[in-house]
Amino acid sequence: MGRFGAGVLGRRDTGVLPDGPAVLACTGLSRSFGGVHALRGVDLELDPGRTLAIIGPNGAGKSSLINVLTGLYAPSSGTVTLDGTDLRRTSMADRTRAGLMRTFQGNRIFGTLTVGACLAIGLEAPRARAGRHDVGSLAADFGLEALLDRPVKDLPYGIQKILNLAMVAASRPRVLLLDEPFAGVHADGVERLSAVIDDFRTAGVAVGVVEHNIAALMRIADDVVVLDSGRLIFRGTPTEAEVSPVVREAYLGASAARGGAA
């Protein structure tokens, strides 16, 4: 672990874009879709150098939370702030430029391109600093150096996800929100991905992870919040979450609603 903590992410920027640690917070965040209340009055904070697990049953509002925090959707009410600055009038692109970044559930990377070409694209992003690092050093930081000429589509899904994170890392995120990073990845891939995600935290990034593989997520989480029907019903440590009757009830309730399947 810590392979790239002192590398890509650790290098200090002297340019005009903000750099260094940032706190992402929301208060009273709500979002409705027609009659569906996807988020109801959510207050939370993501802190630099910590990983926040965002869990909850299907339809609890987890993806909606990421979508509203990053500006893909506007909130129906409530505020989102980055280092105390209200992001109400900040577009998704400008949030990215300020270091608020995300990944999506599927891999939105370019299947027929090679790993090297993808990393080169990552290094062209607005926050990536030309000349600071090259494809080779970025690949080495993520253990991808032997794969530079390989088409992305030929690689295991877990490696594709690591590549995706390497491309994000080129832009030096301050806050990173991951939507189901482990979905579709087999066990040893999950372990490698976990180490990479943990490296972002070690480098001082505020990390938020939505994930159904709770066992794997709890191994890298410092803090846990649980959403249920759009409400934040629990906030605590992984150990506290494990024994919380409120958390158990939320999952059992959802399972009962599906007909008792665990």
Ligand SMILES: Nc1ncnc2c1ncn2[C@@H]1O[C@H](COP(=O)(O)OP(=O)(O)OP(=O)(O)O)[C@@H](O)[C@H]1O
């Ligand atoms: N773009 C949208 N249009 C309409 N309804 C939406 C939209 N996005 C989310 N919803 C609804 O909001 C609620 C919360 O959905 P969301 O995807 O945020 O939950 P989730 O916790 O991420 O679920 P899952 O774990 O199944 O991915 C659901 O009822 C969903 O149908």
